[in-house]
Amino acid sequence: MDLINKLKISQGQFFAILTALSATVLIVSNLASTKMFDFFSTGLVWDGGAILFPLSYIxxxxxxxFFGFERTKKVIWTSFAMNLIAVxxxxxxxxxxPGPGWENQLAYETIIGFMxxxxxxxxxxxxxxxxxxSFVFVKIKEITKGKHFWQRAIGSxxxxxxVDTLIFTTIAFIGTISTTQFIGLLIIAYVSKIAGETILLPVTYAVVNIFKKLVDNETESV
Structure with a gap:
């Protein structure tokens, strides 16, 4: 108990940590997406951002x-703004x-290129x-009266x-690949995201339970 008291943080500090993590994961995911890899030698080609992306939803x-729908929207818009600044x-x-003698301009454009x-x-x-x-998460939480965290985590x-996969795949790839490739990419991307979040659900449970003990509900100060 003494250790828990020493590690306690305010709601404001926890909110700041979550905001920073959200923005970081989004930015790094977009940078990592420039690398394509063969998923366990199966022939399925994924982008590197797929590894980190489930973390954004977790x-x-x-x-x-912890903070409800309205405050979560602030985290979302802050992450959006930070990513836009990075881009x-x-x-x-x-x-x-490029400077004299620097011959990596093409490589830079290939990896970080603005698309x-x-x-x-x-x-x-x-x-x-x-x-x-976040909206669906809150609604499921209301329906289940705060019970069964896994239902709202997976359901939302x-x-x-x-929606995320449909919008991104449509805007980014429609018209550039065949219909068959488009549908395949859509299905693989969606299933992989859900699978990743489901596999990490025990970790999410553990994090929630740990911070329910560590976050001081009586303080908001950063």
């Missing part, structure tokens, strides 16, 4: 569980003329999916991930 669930900064750096459709799809999908995820993700 963070969203934890934020909604603009990288774009500005990209269009700056309007992908960036637009990512940002719009993130905000839409996350807000819907089923809806939020679907």
């Amino acid at each position: 963070i969203g669930d934890i934020t909604t569980e 603009l900064a990288l774009f500005i750096v990209q269009i700056l003329p 309007p459709r992908i960036v637009a799809g990512s940002l719009i999908a993130f905000v839409s999916g996350q807000i819907l995820n 993700s089923l809806v939020g991930d679907l």
